[in-house]
Amino acid sequence: MKKLLMAAATAALMLGAASASASAEALKVCWVYVGPIGDFGWSYQHHQGLLAVQKEFGDKVETAYAENVAEADSEKTFERFAREGCKMIYGTSFGFMEPMLKVAKKFPDVKFEHATGYKTADNLGTYNAKFHEGRYVIGQIAAKVSKTGTAGYIVSFPIPEVVAGINAFMLGAQSVNPDFKVKIVWANTWFDPAKEADAAKVLLSQGADILVQHTDSTAPLQVAQEQGKFGFGQASDQSKFAPKAQLTAIVDNWAPHYVRSVQAVLDGSWKPAQVWDGMAEGTVSMAPYTNLPEDVVAMATKTAADIASGKLNPFGGKITKQDGSVVENVDDGMILGMNWYVKGVDDKLPQ
Amino acid sequence: MELLLTLLTIIMTAATPLLLAALGEMVTERSGVLNLGVEGMMVMGAVAGFGAAFMTGNPWLGVLASIVAGMAMSLLFGFLTLTLLANQVATGLALTLLGLGLSALMGESFVGQPGVKLPSLAGVDPLVPFSLAMVAATGWFLFRTKMGLIIRAVGNSHASAHALGYNVIAVRYLCVLFGGAMSGLAGGYLSLFYTPQWVENMTAGRGWIALALVVFASWLPLRILAGAYLFGTISILSFVLQAQGLGIPSQFLSSLPYLGTILALVVISGNKALTRRNTPASLGQPFVPDR
Numbered sequence: 133m134k135k136l137l138m139a140a141a142t143a144a145l146m147l148g149a150a151s152a153s154a155s156a157e158a159l160k161v162c163w164v165y166v167g168p169i170g171d172f173g174w175s176y177q178h179h180q181g182l183l184a185v186q187k188e189f190g191d192k193v194e195t196a197y198a199e200n201v202a203e204a205d206s207e208k209t210f211e212r213f214a215r216e217g218c219k220m221i222y223g224t225s226f227g228f229m230e231p232m233l234k235v236a237k238k239f240p241d242v243k244f245e246h247a248t249g250y251k252t253a254d255n256l257g258t259y260n261a262k263f264h265e266g267r268y269v270i271g272q273i274a275a276k277v278s279k280t281g282t283a284g285y286i287v288s289f290p291i292p293e294v295v296a297g298i299n300a301f302m303l304g305a306q307s308v309n310p311d312f313k314v315k316i317v318w319a320n321t322w323f324d325p326a327k328e329a330d331a332a333k334v335l336l337s338q339g340a341d342i343l344v345q346h347t348d349s350t351a352p353l354q355v356a357q358e359q360g361k362f363g364f365g366q367a368s369d370q371s372k373f374a375p376k377a378q379l380t381a382i383v384d385n386w387a388p389h390y391v392r393s394v395q396a397v398l399d400g401s402w403k404p405a406q407v408w409d410g411m412a413e414g415t416v417s418m419a420p421y422t423n424l425p426e427d428v429v430a431m432a433t434k435t436a437a438d439i440a441s442g443k444l445n446p447f448g449g450k451i452t453k454q455d456g457s458v459v460e461n462v463d464d465g466m467i468l469g470m471n472w473y474v475k476g477v478d479d480k481l482p483q
Numbered sequence: 484m485e486l487l488l489t490l491l492t493i494i495m496t497a498a499t500p501l502l503l504a505a506l507g508e509m510v511t512e513r514s515g516v517l518n519l520g521v522e523g524m525m526v527m528g529a530v531a532g533f534g535a536a537f538m539t540g541n542p543w544l545g546v547l548a549s550i551v552a553g554m555a556m557s558l559l560f561g562f563l564t565l566t567l568l569a570n571q572v573a574t575g576l577a578l579t580l581l582g583l584g585l586s587a588l589m590g591e592s593f594v595g596q597p598g599v600k601l602p603s604l605a606g607v608d609p610l611v612p613f614s615l616a617m618v619a620a621t622g623w624f625l626f627r628t629k630m631g632l633i634i635r636a637v638g639n640s641h642a643s644a645h646a647l648g649y650n651v652i653a654v655r656y657l658c659v660l661f662g663g664a665m666s667g668l669a670g671g672y673l674s675l676f677y678t679p680q681w682v683e684n685m686t687a688g689r690g691w692i693a694l695a696l697v698v699f700a701s702w703l704p705l706r707i708l709a710g711a712y713l714f715g716t717i718s719i720l721s722f723v724l725q726a727q728g729l730g731i732p733s734q735f736l737s738s739l740p741y742l743g744t745i746l747a748l749v750v751i752s753g754n755k756a757l758t759r760r761n762t763p764a765s766l767g768q769p770f771v772p773d774r
Binding site: 168170171172176284315316317318320321323324325326327328329330331333334335337338340349350351354372373478479480482 | 486489490493496497500587591594595596597673677678679680682683684685687689718719722723725726727728730732733734736737
């Protein structure tokens with residue numbers, strides 16, 4: 133009897149050891165999302181990245197995620213993940229910057245990557261996407277499709293990413309129609325469907341016939357559809373909400389970056405970097421072109437391909453600012469800190 | 484002219500949810516109950532309305548569901564504060580938190596689904612005339628009927644109303660339920676007509692604005708109407724001014740609806756005697772029938 137017990141105990145121990153070594157082999161990768169994964173926008177797209185990592189690496193990785201993490205609660209979440217054995221942790225909101233910096237210091241053996249931030253550490257890198265490349269393409273489309281020559285642009289907050297988006301959109305539009313106009317409305321919110329719908333209706337009543345948004349709800353597209361006008365999806369393909377109105381959407385595709393980054397951790401070659409990928413790397417892509425004439429689709433496809441191949445730089449060449457001064461060789465640093473409009477934007481930038 | 488009409492329609496859409504919720508809360512408060520859970524009842528109305536319309540394909544069932552959901556939330560509030568005598572302020576705040584969390588849970592599978600839109604009747608969105616009719620109806624009911632007089636009596640001095648033989652708790656239950664129904668409907672208006680979709684926290688603070696309107700409007704229906712439409716008008720005009728590219732700072736324009744509405748309502752409530760006369764004296768006080 134005693135022997136039997138001993139044998140059973142030994143077997144159990146061995147089993148335990150075996151399973152422990154199995155989990156030690158799998159790299160635990162964890163994500164912290166600011167919104168719900170069902171937002172069909174920002175967090176949804178990051179979660180697609182998690183799924184891609186699962187698919188790519190199978191048993192070699194183990195994944196976990198936390199959604200709807202408020203910026204104030206994020207430190208706890210990062211710390212919990214680090215204690216639970218996550219070796220690679222991604223944080224996907226600008227507001228996670230300081231909490232991640234703190235937790236990264238506490239857990240030097242864990243690797244961290246922060247989306248859209250700018251602070252780094254020995255075990256903390258950043259990654260972001262060149263959304264403005266997509267905005268250049270939709271600018272061209274808008275200028276082709278608009279009959280009134282005026283777009284309505286609903287924006288959230290005057291941060292560089294948004295301002296660079298407006299500029300890229302206008303540069304794209306002006307490359308087709310130098311007199312193209314844009315009416316800008318600041319909603320001062322990322323997400324308030326009713327307010328965004330109001331802004332959209334007002335813009336359409338003021339002579340705009342195509343809507344662009346840098347806010348997160350699908351409400352403006354729905355308004356466009358109702359009034360027989362057009363618009364562009366934000367962050368993901370939103371054609372389900374407005375099949376007759378969406379021309380295309382700028383899709384954030386984080387999967388390639390996540391796959392590369394996890395691969396680097398597995399290889400042992402991961403280093404904290406400041407990654408800023410765009411169309412070339414596949415991080416920014418365009419949703420299928422719909423409700424568009426063939427020549428416009430051809431133009432947009434070519435522009436996107438040229439941007440991806442590096443032949444076309446949306447901010448390349450000489451650019452005239454709103455105040456009439458000319459800048460040249462706009463580099464990444466200038467785009468990441470952009471606080472001026474290009475010529476032709478009829479708005480005063482809120483400071 | 485056509486532009487003015489378009490703008491007027493946009494303003495009406497923006498003002499209607501505020502008007503509906505504020506009218507309901509006005510009746511609740513007139514009976515002496517302060518329900519701070521308007522936002523929670525609204526958001527539950529929004530998710531229930533969207534869900535019912537989405538699953539049955541009938542937006543009118545959605546309207547019904549939003550009313551029922553708002554009433555269910557207010558019934559919970561009534562049970563806690565009127566029967567169990569819990570603190571009204573704390574319970575109301577808890578009701579908002581509960582509504583926001585519960586609606587997010589219930590609505591998880593509705594996120595990303597296109598909604599069913601309430602059809603317009605003869606070019607007019609049906610809830611706009613309804614909300615205007617409710618202004619007249621609540622005003623007539625509160626100030627021209629015996630039942631209205633009883634409600635106001637209960638709200639002003641529950642002990643006296645009780646001594647006169649009125650069932651204070653029953654009257655308050657009914658008024659709380661009416662408030663819940665109107666808040667739920669206001670939420671349903673958002674998810675069925677304004678922006679036919681469901682997303683978490685889609686009421687975005689409108690319940691709080693409705694609450695503030697009731698107080699600033701001195702619990703008077705016509706002033707609530709004025710306040711709601713003023714708020715809607717200024718928010719839409721601030722977008723128009725921005726679209727005109729006049730270069731007025733947008734942060735200032737965004738705060739204008741709040742500033743403007745408060746200012747206007749403070750000015751019209753300059754008549755102190757009128758304000759005092761209309762403030763429910765027993766507001767927020769629990770009532771225990773002692774004999």
